[in-house]
Amino acid sequence: MDYPNFLRSNVEAFLAGRGIAFNELRQLASRQGFGDARLLLTSSPVHGIATPTSDIDLICLCQGPVSTGQMATQIHHDGHHVEVLPFAAADVQAAFMAWGTLANGALHRRLKGYQDWDQHHALRLKYLERLVYGVTAEGDAPFLVHQDETARIVAANEFDTLHQNLICACLSTRAGEPDAAQAYLLNGALAAMNLLLSQAGWVLSNRKWTLRRWQMVAELAPGLIDAGLYRDISALWMQVQSAHSGVEHSAGPISHGAPSDRLGALARIHRQLLQLVNDADPTITNNTLTLTPAARACKHTMMDTQAAYLHDPQGGSRLESIAALPSLPSDINGLDHLPPATAARVLRGLRSGEWHCSLSTLLGSAAEEIADVAA
Structure with missing residues (x-):
């Protein structure tokens, strides 16, 4: 599929359907202090799946530093709900460098790195993914080069x-x-x-x-x-x-x-x-079974009528340990028995x-x- 054209066409159709021009969005971002930033339209509009009530999600790439605790600005403009979120270009570059390294790992390494990503990077997964498919006012998708990764x-x-x-x-x-x-x-x-x-x-x-x-x-x-x-x-x-x-x-x-x-x-x-x-x-086969105790004691459990609960001195409750269960199967096929x-x-x-x-x-x-x- 021709993704650059796919994204560009989706953006054009979305903006026309909403009756709003990209320049209007740029002006909205400028009023928030991001006039010199590079603006990208992201999320459902670029994928061609936006509904009449979908938000307009904008990301601003700033040359200067941006606090990692920065929250998105919510704007209501002519019946549209617009979200504007800034990121430092340097943080984005660093994130994509780490992303490319992770992509070269084996399956279980990619998986672990993905699951732990938000704990160790300024750019969260949600926004990294949006950047990959983000489209500029000129119709370009500058981060689509990271699509394969x-x-x-x-x-x-x-x-x-x-x-x-x-x-x-x-x-x-x-x-x-x-x-x-x-x-x-x-x-x-x-x-x-x-x-x-x-x-x-x-x-x-x-x-x-x-x-x-x-x-x-x-x-x-x-x-x-x-x-x-x-x-x-x-x-x-x-x-x-x-x-x-x-x-x-x-x-x-x-x-x-x-x-x-x-x-x-x-x-x-x-x-x-x-x-x-x-x-x-x-390391992994189609029959690999991993049943591993959590690293920390589980304090919050779903209540049902079949489980026994223990209470510790701090008042927390947890499910009875299954560490002492009879030997568990070594593969998925064994679950059938x-x-x-x-x-x-x-x-x-x-x-x-x-x-x-x-x-x-x-x-x-x-x-x-x-x-x-x-x-």
Whole structure:
């Protein structure tokens, strides 16, 4: 897909539809003290998915220093809600240098670096992503040169989301929670869609736009995403939706029979997508299972009628430890044989945050990962 033209055309259509010129936006930014800054229009307008009530999100690149605690200025102008946020050009340059280094890492390193990014960088992920696709008054997208890096990193995170939802769907099925299993399957399918869209260069982490972009890409660029994967993921989504609503859906290549069929379909999609993002890293296979206790004691848990709670002297409560559970399986396939009670306890531990199943746990601490990436 011709992304520079795609972004430019979307901006032109958005501004025309709103009846506002880029110069008006520049004047608004100038009144806030950013007259000398480079102005970019970002977010939903550049992606062609803005609604009549969407905000107009502007980023100003300033040559001088900008406080990292700077908040966006909210402006109401002729019925438009405009958000203006400044960043120092030097901070942006430093962020993209670190971003490029991270993109060269193995899957689990990209994943860990992505998850820890906001803790260690002045430019948060949300705005870094917006900058990549931001468009200037001249119709240029100056940071689109970082599109491939962004696609590679975000795809790693989407795969991890898919991976975690597959594990939780398996556990929910074993624990006798069919509704929860369906919800995890839907989340897994959404992550698979976002992964493929990201791999194709169209990165937008906000999940509320995923289905719309998934449908749009088939019309905008039919060959951009593998046809077989597109068909299988779309069929899985429709079948889980119809099963949840009680309406049978017979179309599509994936059986609409038992819930295990849909779980198997997500597992096959998981296996195929791993091949796209893994770069032959032997650390991770399609059957890798990571169940790791949280580094800190979990003080905040979801209340249910099945868990026992302990109270510490400070008054906090936490789920009973599952560290003493019988030996857990070493791979995802082994989850199919867990006793239901054990599956339910592990699931509660994951939901409460006492345990994690992210692939990022294959690395050590955040500090170690930052050192690895820097090296």
